[in-house]
Amino acid sequence: MRKRIAIIGGGIAGLAAAVRLRDLTPGTEIIVYERSASPGGKLHTGELGGLRVERGAESFLNSGPGGGESAAVAFARRLGLGDALVHPAARPAALAIEGRLAPVPGGTLVGVPGDLSTLDGVAVPMAHADRDTGRPLLAPGQDVAVGALVRDRYGDEVVDRLVDPMLGGVYAGRADQLSLRVTMPQLAHTAETEHTLAGAVRAAQARSRRVPGRPVFAAVDGGMSRLVEAAVSASGATMRLGTTVREMTRTATGWSITSGPVPSPLVEEVDAVILAVPAAPAARLLGTAPVVEYASVALAALTLPSHVELPEISGFLVPPSEGTLVKAATFFTTKWPHLAEDQGPIVVRVSLGRAGEENRLQHDDTSLLAIAHRELSDLIGMPLPEPTGSWVQRWGGGLPQYAPGHAGRVARLRAGLPEGVALAGAAFDGVGIPVCVASGERAADDVSKFLEEK
Incomplete structure (x- = not known):
């Protein structure tokens, strides 16, 4: 039977998770829920004076901690944007x-x-x-x-x-x-x-x-929205934009995801869930306290x-x-x-x-x-x-404002997660496009492994 995975949050971490899942599990149905009218989160390219000017993050680190290319650069190459990378x-x-x-x-x-x-x-x-x-x-x-x-x-x-x-x-x-x-x-x-x-x-x-x-930094010629659009296309995911997930409930076989307006909710059954949203909505869906302000x-x-x-x-x-x-x-x-x-x-x-x-x-x-x-x-x-x-x-x-002890709080939260649920994004692992991409990809790896063993 075809597996279904819900990704709650359509920022760069959620999109990176969707692309990785598509690569790992080609036949899986991926559904991305995003409360705003467009994907990408804080990656959003605007226009001013006839030029494309970022309204959010303008660049990402070119190198990773070990000296190789960063997760963001590797992600851009995976999306076919390697030749579009530019430097300051x-x-x-x-x-x-x-x-x-x-x-x-x-x-x-x-x-x-x-x-x-x-x-x-x-x-x-x-x-x-x-x-x-x-x-x-x-x-x-x-x-x-x-x-x-x-x-x-x-x-x-x-x-x-x-x-x-x-x-x-x-x-x-x-x-x-x-x-x-x-x-x-x-x-x-x-x-x-x-x-x-x-x-x-x-x-x-x-x-x-x-x-x-x-160079220390890199960006995408044409703007970060181009990276977002390429990720959406590569993921092959069903994008539910302008949709807030109000509840996730454990079922005998997975999770029931309730979204949309209260009078006419949309309820969908999935096998696994990746939460790639800020701390407060993640805590609300999990029934825990937020890990960061x-x-x-x-x-x-x-x-x-x-x-x-x-x-x-x-x-x-x-x-x-x-x-x-x-x-x-x-x-x-x-x-x-x-x-x-x-x-x-x-x-x-x-x-x-x-x-x-x-x-x-x-x-x-x-x-x-x-x-x-x-x-x-x-x-x-x-x-x-x-x-x-x-x-x-x-x-x-x-x-996010990471108070001392943040990593320990996140580790304890992850240790207590139900099977088939993973966390991704800046609320948990740090800011910056490379960190968020790597976080989303790790969440996809965890969910994919869970589904293989299920």
Whole structure:
């Protein structure tokens, strides 16, 4: 009898699971339930000034932890998009500190330096704090907040001026609340054997085996929506868009999935389920407590006349200590040369809001754009002309905030799952397209193995 698998959540993790299931079990019927009107989750390409501009994630890591290609690059190749991969221009990024744009120091691991002599005045480390005490920094399996470890070893300025903006650019969170083991797993691993933070950073960097000359990031020419469309096509799944799953109930042979409006529900029987949704809906369907909280952010994209001369950088990060709503800016058409057109508009993408600052985002789009434009001018140090075009994209509750101990909480949740149910996505395994793709593929592997043994 033909097997049926439900994937609840049509973001990139759910789509990666669907494609892997299609490869592993060609005859299986796959049903993807997605509450929004389109698949892809936070991968969504918009348009501005005649150019395709991302309204969510703009790129993914090119290399994996072991030095080979990342799961996202492998996934793109599986979908026939290998020749469509593009890379950013080789331009430096900066930090906006006290009215100046300072180059981001090289050789750090998410802002944590392995050589304190490279900070070039951006931050002054605490003298003689990173001493060898004769024991490893962390016990096996121990998890701490990133900020707690780095403040203890390097002092406040390194955290406030380097680590916080770097983590904020990825997670919209603060170093003092984010798990080291989730956000920097290689550093957590080497901290179990190294006696100094500098030594642990250098060991983690050595383990990553980055290929010299290989670009750090990649994207898809045509936009991330092209990746989503290719995944939907390759999966061969039935896509139930605009559909919220309200209940999943155990049956004698599998699971009953109830979706749609209460007056006229759609009930479908399946053999296995992959939950690739945020923490709250996953917890509701499983009858458990959510494993993670979320931060809200907004993106604002602005077009400027082509004659505007922006700094010769790809963009900049802003430490929370600067007090701005803007936490990062990308000079989009400068960073991505495949988008640039002669005499075309300049596109700047601005990220606003950090964890705990949701109230500061409570403005209408016009007001939010005005704040972004004013702060961008102040941070760059030059008055910018009024934008010729713009949009605002809000991601309410969009970014997970991994408190210390998150990995253990997820491991316990997975250990208690019923047979035939798997979890995937950022709520559980971390942010970033490669992590979500790998998470979805692992969930598909688990479900496929379960069905083989059933």
